[in-house]
Amino acid sequence: MxxxxxxxxxxxxxxxxxxxxxxxxxxxxxxxxxxxxxxxxxxxxxxxxxASKEELLESLLADLEEAGDESAGLPGHSPDFADPAAIRYHIAAYWGFYRRHAATIRALRQAALVNEDFARKLTAFRRAQNEELTGHADYVTKAGLRLPTTPIASVVMMSALIDNFVQMWHDGQPDLAEEDAIDALTRFVYRGFTGRDY
Missing domain, CATH: 1.10.10.60 (Homeodomain-like)
Structure with missing residues (x-):
């Protein structure tokens, strides 16, 4: 070597x-x-x-960004959030992403609590992820349905809901099987985006 x-x-x-x-x-x-x-x-x-523990965490954040970019190109991806299958795909993809990177995600949150620079970096990371999904929400209005608010605000609400729910599920609440939890979250998000039941 x-x-x-x-x-x-x-x-x-x-x-x-x-x-x-x-x-x-x-x-x-x-x-x-x-x-x-x-x-x-x-x-x-x-x-x-x-140079520091913070720099190591920055490297792990860069790894997260790369992993997130790779998941967008996986088979089955559809940007059409008027289709519940597309929403379920994104929820399941994030679920797996969180499972693989939970330690880094939690470390980033902890660092952001005590380090303003990390708080800004984490905010910028989340903003970039949400902006990439904004076009997905446009499919809802193209289908003649009404989003609850602007596309970016709708995506931000969806992302916050999914992220917090997945974290709580991994912490042991609620007591649902993984597939049941993904299905329930899909129905909840789809109804929030479209006003329709699924």
């Missing part, structure tokens, strides 16, 4: 260790020395890759 490959392996190990610790201890309670110990690396090796 050459030097570049070893460096990439160490960086990946540090990020994976951080995610494991963020999941069990939380971002605020995890120290850099905890991360290097968990990764099985020397304490000083961290600074060859990241």
């Amino acid at each position: 050459n030097r570049k490959e070893r460096a990439a392996e160490t960086e990946a190990a540090l990020k994976a260790a951080a995610q494991r610790l963020f999941a069990t201890r939380g971002y605020l309670n995890t120290k850099i020395t905890d991360i290097t110990a968990e990764a099985g690396r020397a304490a000083g090796s961290f600074y060859n890759h990241f």
Whole structure:
């Protein structure tokens, strides 16, 4: 293994260790020395890759953005939010995304509580995600249906609802099977977007 490959392996190990610790201890309670110990690396090796714990979290945020972009191109994707199947697809996709990245998502929220710069970055990330979905809401009005408010505000409400519901479900409430929860959330969001039952 050459030097570049070893460096990439160490960086990946540090990020994976951080995610494991963020999941069990939380971002605020995890120290850099905890991360290097968990990764099985020397304490000083961290600074060859990241200037701070915040910079590591920024790298994880970039990974989230990349993962989100990849999920938009998966088979079955439809932007037509007048179709309940398209809404269900997006809910199920986010459900899986949250499951895979829960530790990072929670770490970002914790960092945003104590760091204004992170709060701005997290807001910008959410804004970009919502703006990408705004065109999906336009299909509702094109179908002759009425959104509850402007397309962007409708998408922001939908995203907040889905994100909070998924987080609460992963925390053990409500007590629903995963598919039942996705179906219920789909019906709720579809009715909110279109005024129609599903």
